[in-house]
Structures are given as structure tokens and as C-alpha cells.
Amino acid sequence: MRLTNLAEGAMMAMDAIRSQKLRSALTILGIIIGVATVMSMASIVQGIRGQIFNTLEVVGPTTFRILRFFSSTPLNPDALPREVRIRPVLRAEEAEAIARLPEIHYSAIWVGVFERLEYEGSRTQPTVVYGADERFMEILGGGITAGRVFTSPEARSGAPVVIIEEEAVANIFGQINPLGRTMRIAGRPFRVVGVYRKPENIFQPPGQEISAIVPFETAKRAFRYDETNSLIILVKPREGVTVARAMDATTVQLRRMRSLRPGDPNTFDMITSDQILDVFNRLTGVFFLVMIVLSSVALMVGGIGVMAIMLVSVTSRTREIGVRKALGATRREILWQFLIEAATLTLVGGAIGIVVGLTAGEVLKRLLGFETGVPVWSAVTATAVSVGIGLAFGLLPASRAARLDPIEALRYE
């Protein structure tokens, strides 16, 4: 019984849509926009999140970082707050001392700078160049496709050698074999010793792709960098050692080196992969909230449009309602038929919105250069929400239809 009613309601809706194409299209535009916005954003955030997971996976979920000061937004190096200024700058010796701990598998100081790569006529946009050690792939993953990594003597002495990332090679060297050639970073000459390939599907915010790795000592001498935001010690515990134990050992070691007394606060921050994910989640949470508010407005507008078109529809079909009642439709059945009609309208809008949103999301992801699957939960939510909007905003027109007096409705011109 409810099922035949459902079919009848859906048929009425398709009929109304067919006979009033433009009006229906305008009505569901708000729904389309609202759903499409949420869908595309969800798909992008999902994409970024997937890649961050991937990145943390490559880095190793146990890897943790030591910073001079942890803040989710970069600090202005020229106006550091006192609490940051009183902390010493991270030093290579500290990273080496941590590396010697039995709990630790890898520890090294890295510096990240933003510089242009140059070779003869061609020049890149400023891209990420790391100063690291020869074991950098323990953290970055990926591999060497040509040449070699730098040797420890090269790393220790600060030799002007560089490993260039594959895409950057293609950008500035084109078809030329880069090995052994001298190119410039930040105006200084470097000899190319190797070509590096990134792991698949790694998170790199647009414009922040890694393009070159040089020894830390070299970077320290060659580049200008900011000692708060750019320096980091990356630590990987030995297998079988918990992150907590490794962090404890590291903390003890650092405090000893910095001669901190018991009771003194730490003069460094230590963060785990989980904390990075937390920060990301908090940022995307805010982002999502804004998107949801914005798309709610669109959905509201869409809902009100649906209510308006349904009111018009009820009025223009007063006689039809009278006929249906004369033939035995109860109030409840009339109510449901109009509710289903409204829900069908918004469902069609939602479906179009999902397709538009996913397409837009795909295009954006293509442009930003990463790919992930379809966020199923958001499609399900969008469908449910659009049906819900139809039911909610269809309620007033539908109950108006249900309450019509059959005799008056039949007489209506």
C-alpha cells in the first residue's frame, strides 16, 4: 500500500518535473549547488587526508619530530614571542647525540628552504630544497633512479653536491643527462650526483614539491634560512621500541645536553605523526564547518524554492487533489504523495549535485596533482540530506493539500 503510494508520488514528481522543466531546474538549483559544494570539498579534503596518511606511512608512523617551537601556523622569524626566543636553536650535534641512543634507529637535523633551481637558461619557481643527511630516504621514501646519494664525507664536509628530483630534472635539464653537471640553487653552484624519485601518491601541498636534496652542512652554509620554522630534527625509533620510550630517551638526552634542571620546562617541542594528523583534522574540521554552513545556506534556499514550487503545485492541482480524494485517497495518502513528490525533486537535485560535485572535485584534484577514491560517506550523506530537505520543506505544502475539502477542491476552477 505504502509502496504503490510511493510509486504514485514519484510518478507525480517526474510528471511535474517534465511538464515544468525550467521551473523545476531553477527550484533544484539551490540543492544542486549545496550538494555539489559539499561533495567537491569532501572529495578534496578526503584526497589530501589520504595523501597525508600515505606520507606518514612512508615517513613511518613511529617517526617523530623535534622543533624549536610547535605551532600550527608558521611564526614570524622577525617578531618571535619571548617564550620562543628563550629557547635555543636546534643543533646538528643534538641530532647526532640522539642518534647514538640505543632506542633510536635514525636521527638527523634537516633544514627546509624555498629556492629556485637554475641550469643555463632554465629556472624553476621557488621549490622545496632540503638540507639533510645521506639517509634521507629513510624519511622521504622513494629511490635513486640514476647516480648515487652523497657520501658521508661529502655530507660532513658540506660538499656542493645535490640530488635532484625527477620532475625538476625534466624541468630544467630537459633531455640532457644531469649527472656530473653543475647547476645553481640560490645562485650557488652545485654538482648533480643523483636523480631522486618520490614515492607514489605522497602529500605535497601545491607549490611545495620537493625538488632537491643537498647535505645539511652545505645547506647551512649556502642558504639563508629561518632558525625557528626551517630547522627540524627527525627521529625514528629502533624496531621494537615504542614511540613513548624513544621520546622519553630523546627528552632525557636533550635536557642533559641543554643542562636543564629537574623542574625546568623543556626548551623544545616534540610532535608525533598522530599530532600532525590532529592538527590537519582540526584545520579541515574548521574548513568543513565553513563549507557546511555555506552549503546549508544554499540548501535552505533550495528548500524554500521547493516549498514555493510545491505550494504552487498544490494550488494548480487543487482539482486533481479533489478527484483523488473522491476516489478514496485519505489525508495521509495525499500528504505522502506530495511529500514524496518534494523528496523526488530534491533527490534529483541531490543526484545532479553529487555528479557535479564529484566532477569538480576530480578536476580540482587533477589540477592540484593528486588522486584518491570517491568519498562514499559524503555521497550517502548528500543523498540523505537532499531527501530530508524535500520532506522537511514539502511538509507545509503537502499538509495543505491533505487538508483540502474534497467538495471545494472539485469545484475549484
Added chain:
Amino acid sequence: MAEQPLISLRGLTREYRMDAETVYALRGIELAIGTNEYVAIMGPSGSGKSTLMNVIGCLDTPTRGEYWLNGTEVSRMSDDELARVRNREIGFVFQTFNLLPRATALHNVELPLIYAGTSARERRRAASRALERVGLADRMHHRPNELSGGQRQRVAIARALVNDPSILLADEPTGNLDSVTSQEIMAVFGELHTQGQTVLMVTHEADIAAHAHRVVTLLDGVVHSDSVREAA
């Protein structure tokens, strides 16, 4: 007629309360209609014919008095119960046909069955049969605007028949048709009556009323005359 009548109206009154005054549309109707009767209701405009049809058709409820249909009292039923009675016991034919303009003849005829909860297959079967009975087997998939007035009224009759109602109610069914088509429609009603259908029809034309076997005349909301004619 020893057995109880199909329809029994006792002191049936219907008043409309407008601001200050009260309009008496029906003022104490006494009427009994038996199964397989063919009754014409006549009377001047405003005498209460339509109001009576609406009450008998369960679209309206009396202010006072009793209405018994098939041995149950309908006059005190709730809205939903009345809807069920309309769906199962009543077949309506209107002067203006009242077909759904965008639905095919078949779908129009299926409507009462949708509210009866009949399965799609059974609906289709019953609707086709009803359309065959009114001679429209070849017009099932036409929409109302592709049909003549007479054909539209046949679709409406088929729709009224499809639930196998106890009584067929028609309020001036030929009011919008020319005389030739009117005779065709009357022939359909005559045929249905011959097959056992109870028919109650409002008309103000004597030659249309002549098809009925009993003529009830209303005047100012009461039964003025009630004459049974022997079939010729």
C-alpha cells in the same frame, strides 16, 4: 422489497452556516434506494441535488439525520473511514469528467485501485477490463486531450466502475455533452444497469431522466415526488 435497502436516508439535513444566516440545503430527506435500482434525481437549481449526491457519495456529512449504506451508518464516520467507503462502495461520475490531464486513460482508471492498495498487475488487468466495458479498449494509452468529450466521460465511468462499487453516482453526467453523445453515455449507463449496477443520477433534463426507472424530485431540500415507472 423485504430485504434492507442499499441506501437509507432518515431525516437527512444539511445546513451551511454562513456568518449570520444559515442556508438549508437539505431539510429532512427520507429516501430508500434498493440494489439494482436506476434512480434519477430531478429538481430546480438550488433544490439540493448536488448536496444530496455529495452526502450519499460520502464527500460530505449530514448536519442531522441518518445515512445507512449497506447496513452500516455512514453519517458519523471519521474522514479516513469515509475515504475508505468512497474507495470501496462509491463510483463517482462528474459533469466535468475530472480526469487527470497528464495521465493516460488507463492510469486514470487505475487511480481508485492505487488507493485500494491493489497490486500493479491486478490494477492494470482490472482497469483494462473496465475500459473494455465502456467500449474504449482501443484508447487505453490516450491522454484526455486526445479524446472526445463522450470518450472522456466513458473513461470517467470506467474509473467509477473499476472498484466494483455498490452504487454509481452521476451528477449531471451529460451536462457538458451534446445530445447525440448524451444518448451514447445514457446507453452505457443503461447497459451497466442491465448488468446489475445500481445507478443514481442527477439531471434536470426530462429525456435523460426518462432512462431511469424511478424519478425522485427535490424541492427546497425535501423530496417533493417519488415515482416508480414500469419499464416499457
